[in-house]
Structure formats: C-alpha cells, structure tokens
Amino acid sequence: MTEENTDEKSSSKKADTEKLRDNLDCILVGNKNVMSYVLACVTLFNKGAEEVAIKARGRLISRAVDVAEITRHRFITDLSVKSIEIGTTTVQTDKGSDLNVSTIDIALSK
Secondary structure (H helix, E strand, C coil): CCHHHHHHHHHHHHHHHHHHHHHHCEEECCCCCHHHHHHHHHHHHHCCCCEEEEEEEHHHHHHHHHHHHHHHHHHCCCCEEEEEEEEEEEEECCCCCEEEEEEEEEEEEC
C-alpha cells in the first residue's frame, strides 16, 4: 500500500466520520412514547450538540412536533427552532404500489 492510498483512505474515513457525526445529532421519531425522544434531545444537547434535528414521517409528525415543543418549553428553555422542513417521500408498499408519505424535519439550536 502506498503512502498516497493511505492518505486517501484516512481522509475518506474522516469524511465518513463527519457524516456520521451529523447523523448522531438526529432523532428519528417512531412508536416510542414522547418522553423517550425528549430525553434523547436533552441528552444530545447536554453532550455538547449545538443543533439537533427531529425527523418523522406520516402519522408520527404530530409526535415530532410534541417532542420539539416539550424540549423547548419544559427542559431547555433557551432553544430556538432553527428551521422546519416539510416534504413528501415515495414509499413502495408490499404489493408494489407507490405511496406518498409526508415528512418533517425540525432543527432545534441553542
């Protein structure tokens, strides 16, 4: 292995680590109770995250909004909503047909 290949691999690993770091500050809302996700948000901010993204789709969008609001109003009051992005993704069902599902991405920052 040449020195050039080693440098390329180490820079590639650094880029992958940075992408992974971005994903670590993201909460994907699912079927757990709201307080589980609130605790995850508070934990990320206490570990030094400057921004946390809360993502959900479909019927769970209202739960994501609840997570953001409870985190902001009850636990860390100096948080602000940096951005809210809404969209639609296409998901394929078991039968093979396409289904449009709404998505939301709420970014909270200190």
